[in-house]
Amino acid sequence: MASIELKNVSYTYNKSLPSKITAVDDVSLKIDSGITGLIGHTGSGKSTLVQMLNGLIKPDQGEILLNGNNIWADPKKIRDIRFKVGLVMQYPEYQLFADTVEDDIAFGPKNMGIEGEKLNETVESAAFFAGISKEILKKSPFELSGGQKRRVALAGIIAMSPEILVLDEPAAGLDPAGRRDILGGIKVFSKIKNTTVIIVSHSMEDMAMYCDDIIVMAKSKVIAYGTCSEVFSQHELLTSTGLDVPQITRIAAALKKNGIDIGDDIYTVDYAVDKLIEKYKK
Amino acid sequence: MSIVIKAENLNFSYPETESTPKVDALKNISFEIEEGTFTAILGHNGSGKSTLAKILCMILESQTGSLTIMGKDVNSENITDEEIMDIRKEVGMVFQNPDNQIVATIVEEDVAFGCENLGIPSVEIRERVDNALKEVGMYEYREHPVAKLSGGQKQRVAIAGVIAMRRKCIIFDESTAMLDPIGRKDVLNIIKKLNREHNITVILITHYMNEASMADKILVMNEGRIVASDTPEKIFGDPQKMWDIGLDVPQTTEFLYKLNHYGYSFPITVFDPEAVAEIVSKEFSSVE
Incomplete structure (x- = not known):
């Protein structure tokens, strides 16, 4: 799988003004497999970090390495990096523009020079992973429901076959079934296409369900990075930075206070039930 | 308690266009909302929630059935334009995207906008705006540019605008969906306060089950119909039913x-x- 690494990366907005804000402060980390969740409350620096991953923002200090190569080694080639690191922004459905769903999905690969039969294959395969049925390919994207539009926008990025896929709040505003569809589709895509995925989200419940690893940002720094259980077991750290832990994690913490210890790594309901029954049932 | 909204067999369809077929968004909707209560509406995307909300604040008009808001039959042929305006003054709405409902550049000007349109004397507007901003905890920001606020803060400014207009009933259409956990908590606390301390009738459309659990009553919508209407205890008391229609508990x-x-x-x-x-x-x- 493709890897992306940050080495002592910093970025400051309004550098020469009194209102300067350091959004990312000396961050080093490496992501090289599976699905990684990036959490942190508004203003923690996660959006800035994400925009640096595909070269939309150039770090003031430090290096960003894609598969070991500095992405800014030759600034003229940064466009290639944007094809390799696909970024799905927040509310991407507002960025649809083409006459048909098909054309919208094809826009990215076309710009990469893919055409003819290969282009059709690419569009169909991207539509498949995003859960778009063939019937709607010929429709206008503006006739679709919010959830469908979101999937079209996602397909547009998947169609460029990025080595690394970055998604900013992919499930925001969707109902529970819509969230499961889109996040489940991303998981399948990551597995089958062997693609490293980074998801930014506020929803701890979703992150717990779909991510392998979690990175927590607060005040421009990474304050925790590990597997879901390693990170969610530090619920005091999470709550102190203004993040919400899943309700089930709070239940487990309260149970522990009452002398029922089912472990610190509780973040899904099924796991909590299993642990409790295994340890305490007569 | 008096009934503020009473709907009987409401129907609404979006007409056929060149490329889309006719969509029956609401099918025989009937319900009642009592004054001063907190009602949550659950349902997945496309279930008709937002169409219903738009009908309740008279942005859309239902095609058949009867709808009584604050004692006036809004579907009656005899209703005058003044009466429609009066009803619109009673029911306010806060939308999902904070950026879609901000009209001015400075916080206090944005809050005052609705009042200005109601023709309220400027001295009173000043007082109402200050009070509304204090109510949502944004008074210190009254002279800030709206563009520099966070999503949660913008949403609080939008709510202040509705408070300043003294609406008796406020509909929140997924007003917390785009906010981070802190912003969501702030907005929810304000919604609860408006309902409990100021006796404002609240209708909250949401995808978050724990938000819905705070309501007095939940309406569950599916495919344009109300499939359940009861207390949170009764609604969430049957998880399988919720899972079956793609919702959660x-x-x-x-x-x-x-x-x-x-x-x-x-x-x-x-x-x-x-x-x-x-x-x-x-x-x-x-x-x-």
Whole structure:
């Protein structure tokens, strides 16, 4: 799988003004497999970090390495990096523009020079992973429901076959079934296409369900990075930075206070039930 | 308590266009909302929630059925334009995207906008705007540019605008969906305060089951119909039914429900995590 690494990366907005804000402060980390969740409350620096991953923002200090190569080694080639690191922004459905769903999905690969039969294959395969049925390919994207539009926008990025896929709040505003569809589709895509995925989200419940690893940002720094259980077991750290832990994690913490210890790594309901029954049932 | 909104057999369809067929968004909707209550509306995308909200604040007009708002039959042929304007003055709405409902560049000007359109004397507007901003905790920001606020802060400014207009009923159409956990908590606390302390009738459309659990009553919509209408305890008391229509229950309820598969009989509609831990530990500590 493709890897992306940050080495002592910093970025400051309004550098020469009194209102300067350091959004990312000396961050080093490496992501090289599976699905990684990036959490942190508004203003923690996660959006800035994400925009640096595909070269939309150039770090003031430090290096960003894609598969070991500095992405800014030759600034003229940064466009290639944007094809390799696909970024799905927040509310991407507002960025649809083409006459048909098909054309919208094809826009990215076309710009990469893919055409003819290969282009059709690419569009169909991207539509498949995003859960778009063939019937709607010929429709206008503006006739679709919010959830469908979101999937079209996602397909547009998947169609460029990025080595690394970055998604900013992919499930925001969707109902529970819509969230499961889109996040489940991303998981399948990551597995089958062997693609490293980074998801930014506020929803701890979703992150717990779909991510392998979690990175927590607060005040421009990474304050925790590990597997879901390693990170969610530090619920005091999470709550102190203004993040919400899943309700089930709070239940487990309260149970522990009452002398029922089912472990610190509780973040899904099924796991909590299993642990409790295994340890305490007569 | 008096009934503020009474709907009987409401229907609404979006007409056929060149490329889309006719869509029946609401099918025979009937319900009542009492003054000063907190009602949550659940349902997945496309279930008709937002269409209903738009009808209640008279942005859209239902095609058949009867709708009485504040005692006036809004579907009657005899209703005058003035009466429609009067009803619009009673029911306010806060939308999902904070950026779609900000009209001015400075916080206090934005809050004052609605009042100015109502022709309220400027001295009174000043007073109403200050009070509304204090109510949502944004008074210190009154002279800030709106563009520099966070999503949660913008949403609080939008709510202040509705408060300043003294609406008796406020509809929140997924007003917390785009906010981070802190912004969501702030907005929810304001919604609860408006309802409990100021007796404002609240209708909250949401995808978050734990938000819905705070309501007095929940309406569940599916494919344009109201499929259930009851207290949160009754609605979440049947998790399978919610899962069947693609909705969820709070994790507290899911946890207790799944524990009951092992022969326990916990009450499943407890929504506070600490309270859940309390009842569960009583059962399990006696085991050890």
